[in-house]
Amino acid sequence: MPKRTGAQIIWECLVHQGVQTVFGYPGGAILPTYDAMLEYPVHHVLVRHEQGATHMADGYARASGRVGVAMATSGPGATNMVTGIATAMMDSSPIVCITGQVPSKMIGYDAFQETDICGITLPITKHNYLVTRVEDVMPAMKEAFHLAASGRPGPVLVDVTKDAQQATMEWEWDPRPVTMPGYRQEVPVPEKAFAKALELIRTSQRPVILAGQGVIQSGATRELIEFAERLNIPIAVTLLGLGGVPASHALNMGMMGMHGEAWVNHAIQEADLLMAFGMRFDDRVTGNPATYAQNAKKLHVDIDPSEIDKNVKTDAAIVGDLRATLRDFLGVLEPADHSPWLGHVNGMRGDAAVRDIQQLPDDGHLYAAHVINDIWRLTEGKAIVVTDVGQHQMWEAQYYHHESPRTLITSGGLGTMGFALPAAIGAKMACPDAEVWVIAGDGGFQMTQAELTTAAQEGVKVNIAVINNGYLGMVRQWQEFFYDRRYAATPLRSPDFVKIAEAHGLPALRVDSRGQVEDAVRRAQASTDTVLIDFRVEQEDSVYPMVPAGADLHKMIRRPGPSVLAETGADPL
Amino acid sequence: MHHTLVALVEDKPGVLNRVASLFRRRSFNIESLTVGRTAEPGISRMTVVVDSDQTSADFVTAHLYKLVNVLEVEDLRAVPAVSRDLALVKVTVSGNGRSELLKVVDETRAHIVDSGEQTMTLEITGEPPHVDAVIQRLDAFGIIEMVRTGRVAMRRGDTVLSAAR
Numbered sequence: 256m257p258k259r260t261g262a263q264i265i266w267e268c269l270v271h272q273g274v275q276t277v278f279g280y281p282g283g284a285i286l287p288t289y290d291a292m293l294e295y296p297v298h299h300v301l302v303r304h305e306q307g308a309t310h311m312a313d314g315y316a317r318a319s320g321r322v323g324v325a326m327a328t329s330g331p332g333a334t335n336m337v338t339g340i341a342t343a344m345m346d347s348s349p350i351v352c353i354t355g356q357v358p359s360k361m362i363g364y365d366a367f368q369e370t371d372i373c374g375i376t377l378p379i380t381k382h383n384y385l386v387t388r389v390e391d392v393m394p395a396m397k398e399a400f401h402l403a404a405s406g407r408p409g410p411v412l413v414d415v416t417k418d419a420q421q422a423t424m425e426w427e428w429d430p431r432p433v434t435m436p437g438y439r440q441e442v443p444v445p446e447k448a449f450a451k452a453l454e455l456i457r458t459s460q461r462p463v464i465l466a467g468q469g470v471i472q473s474g475a476t477r478e479l480i481e482f483a484e485r486l487n488i489p490i491a492v493t494l495l496g497l498g499g500v501p502a503s504h505a506l507n508m509g510m511m512g513m514h515g516e517a518w519v520n521h522a523i524q525e526a527d528l529l530m531a532f533g534m535r536f537d538d539r540v541t542g543n544p545a546t547y548a549q550n551a552k553k554l555h556v557d558i559d560p561s562e563i564d565k566n567v568k569t570d571a572a573i574v575g576d577l578r579a580t581l582r583d584f585l586g587v588l589e590p591a592d593h594s595p596w597l598g599h600v601n602g603m604r605g606d607a608a609v610r611d612i613q614q615l616p617d618d619g620h621l622y623a624a625h626v627i628n629d630i631w632r633l634t635e636g637k638a639i640v641v642t643d644v645g646q647h648q649m650w651e652a653q654y655y656h657h658e659s660p661r662t663l664i665t666s667g668g669l670g671t672m673g674f675a676l677p678a679a680i681g682a683k684m685a686c687p688d689a690e691v692w693v694i695a696g697d698g699g700f701q702m703t704q705a706e707l708t709t710a711a712q713e714g715v716k717v718n719i720a721v722i723n724n725g726y727l728g729m730v731r732q733w734q735e736f737f738y739d740r741r742y743a744a745t746p747l748r749s750p751d752f753v754k755i756a757e758a759h760g761l762p763a764l765r766v767d768s769r770g771q772v773e774d775a776v777r778r779a780q781a782s783t784d785t786v787l788i789d790f791r792v793e794q795e796d797s798v799y800p801m802v803p804a805g806a807d808l809h810k811m812i813r814r815p816g817p818s819v820l821a822e823t824g825a826d827p828l
Numbered sequence: 829m830h831h832t833l834v835a836l837v838e839d840k841p842g843v844l845n846r847v848a849s850l851f852r853r854r855s856f857n858i859e860s861l862t863v864g865r866t867a868e869p870g871i872s873r874m875t876v877v878v879d880s881d882q883t884s885a886d887f888v889t890a891h892l893y894k895l896v897n898v899l900e901v902e903d904l905r906a907v908p909a910v911s912r913d914l915a916l917v918k919v920t921v922s923g924n925g926r927s928e929l930l931k932v933v934d935e936t937r938a939h940i941v942d943s944g945e946q947t948m949t950l951e952i953t954g955e956p957p958h959v960d961a962v963i964q965r966l967d968a969f970g971i972i973e974m975v976r977t978g979r980v981a982m983r984r985g986d987t988v989l990s991a992a993r
């Protein structure tokens with residue numbers, strides 16, 4: 256057997272896992288591993304901040320379904336990863352983070368750049384490893400990839416001491432699959448639970464499907480559509496579920512929840528059965544749990560048993576892979592007709608009085624919704640859109656209509672500002688043929704804009720739309736609604752984004768009227784460089800409708816007065 | 829209401845930390861937690877008593893199972909079980925208090941494990957309510973120090989809980 260250092264084994268394992276790209280940043284405790292990197296066919300992307308590396312790995316994973324990998328040194332390098340790890344945890348994104356650690360003999364003595372990153376990340380990883388012996392490198396690496404990608408995916412951290420990286424051993428790849436006695440994957444579905452689920456489905460008069468990210472992660476789009484079509488059931492989608500069902504599908508009502516469409520929330524409140532498929536009844540989706548879908552029985556299908564009965568008590572639950580479960584349903588369920596209910600639901604659609612914003616005359620104002628809707632039209636709805644967090648994120652969800660899975664990448668659970676640019680770089684590297692758009696606010700973009708250089712250095716081409724409203728807009732909106740318009744710390748002065756991009760050697764454009772949008776978008780598309788467009792939009796616009804946090808789902812704040820702008824998305828072209 | 833769960837876990841560094849971190853992170857209300865070795869090498873056993881008025885035992889169980897190092901969780905609500913708690917109690921004794929105390933010891937199946945000039949240390953073992961009751965009686969003598977292990981528990985009968993391997 257050949258001799259290998261721990262550092263070499265790390266790369267051997269990455270290669271065996273099929274990893275082609277690692278996002279990282281070097282430092283003392285990970286230096287042996289960086290030194291070994293030069294011998295292996297893995298492309299390393301040098302980021303500008305370790306948070307960026309984790310978001311890139313996350314974006315890579317969400318765009319492709321493959322595990323994303325980030326690497327950093329001990330201490331500050333590792334702690335800089337924390338936000339990205341927590342982001343991946345909340346949204347069940349499969350990433351593996353490899354960190355260097357001080358030599359094992361120095362652990363516990365407050366050595367230079369020592370932090371207990373395993374302790375710190377305990378609650379924000381699916382699992383983590385402290386590796387202090389070279390013999391343990393391969394088992395930890397193999398288990399990390401297995402854990403990250405299987406079951407309910409999530410981040411796994413592998414912290415390897417410097418001496419474990421430097422030590423050598425006789426080594427060869429162990430091709431056997433990982434066995435972990437305490438890691439239960441699928442347990443058989445009890446007959447009773449399945450029978451109960453069927454009974455609920457068969458007896459329901461007003462069913463609604465709630466489609467979450469589980470649809471995308473289990474690859475259940477086709478099965479879900481067949482299920483909905485056969486049983487004639489309307490579908491409501493969570494933020495992370497967007498794209499899991501084509502927006503143009505007749506049964507797809509659109510997004511639910513805090514900034515969901517009014518008629519979708521009303522349909523949920525009136526339903527007699529909610530079929531929650533791969534979603535977790537987040538508080539942004541339910542509003543006040545006490546008044547949430549009070550007339551509805553709940554059927555919950557999720558791969559994670561700890562989600563069952565967590566936020567909403569269920570009447571039937573199936574723990575397992577969604578796609579397999581839907582196939583089981585399809586094997587036995589006969590067609591059903593819910594036309595009266597569908598007719599009623601579709602009747603509520605008209606509730607959004609002026610949906611088609613494209614019909615609105617150009618009155619000189621540039622609205623974020625216009626910009627996003629135009630980007631949707633000009634990309635033919637086919638781009639991978641990576642958003643940041645704030646108003647623009649919700650407008651994206653409302654006005655960009657996603658037709659296929661993994662085309663919307665957004666930080667839903669943690670709501671991490673600064674996510675968009677690095678995650679988009681990761682997504683583009685995973686899917687080089689895709690057209691990738693960043694939609695970010697002026698606030699969040701500044702949090703990680705240093706990664707512009709990473710894009711430039713790597714020659715990665717993404718298109719960046721900065722929705723520049725001069726405010727931390729979503730917080731300003733809450734202040735407007737709930738804090739008497741006292742705009743504490745939300746007016747935002749920004750650098751000249753065009754010059755910022757140019758300073759990074761990247762072309763940039765400024766747009767302040769609707770007439771300029773199309774030309775700017777087309778020019779960005781035509782360029783082989785990453786292009787930034789600074790969209791100077793209406794400053795004090797708000798996202799409607801809105802269910803205030805903790806309020807009843809049907810009690811939405813509506814756009815006041817005669818609408819200058821539609822509340823909900825335009826009909827597909 | 830109390831609710832006893834038993835978890836078999838891998839005997840690896842940091843596992844107790846993972847369990848404790850889970851309880852803190854999810855605000856689980858825990859009455860007691862004991863850990864020790866089992867007859868099987870590499871496997872430790874935890875007994876967790878949950879305050880089930882505040883925390884659903886099913887929710888705790890589901891989350892324990894999510895920990896990769898947790899091999900098996902048993903809910904002792906579902907099966908007949910024996911449970912024991914152990915307390916060491918140091919009480920002050922003076923004059924004829926001593927003979928009173930010996931009476932209590934006799935009646936309650938406590939053991940004297942040590943005695944000093946002014947104190948006596950008693951060991952009490954039994955179902956937790958029994959231990960509570962004895963401690964209550966000892967209160968009259970003046971308890972100056974006490975330690976309890978928390979509940980340990982096991983199924984009755986011939987069946988056993990073993991790690992699914």
Ligand SMILES: Cc1ncc(C[n+]2csc(CCOP(=O)(O)OP(=O)(O)O)c2C)c(N)n1
Nearest residue numbers: 645646647670672696697698699727728729
């Ligand atoms: C890292 C981080 N800090 C703070 C917040 C709270 N927050 C949510 S939205 C928002 C405003 C975002 O402003 P901007 O990026 O300009 O987007 P806009 O809402 O204006 O579209 C803030 C501060 C957050 N989500 N993430």
Ligand SMILES: [Mg+2]
Nearest residue numbers: 696697726728
């Ligand atoms: Mg803004």
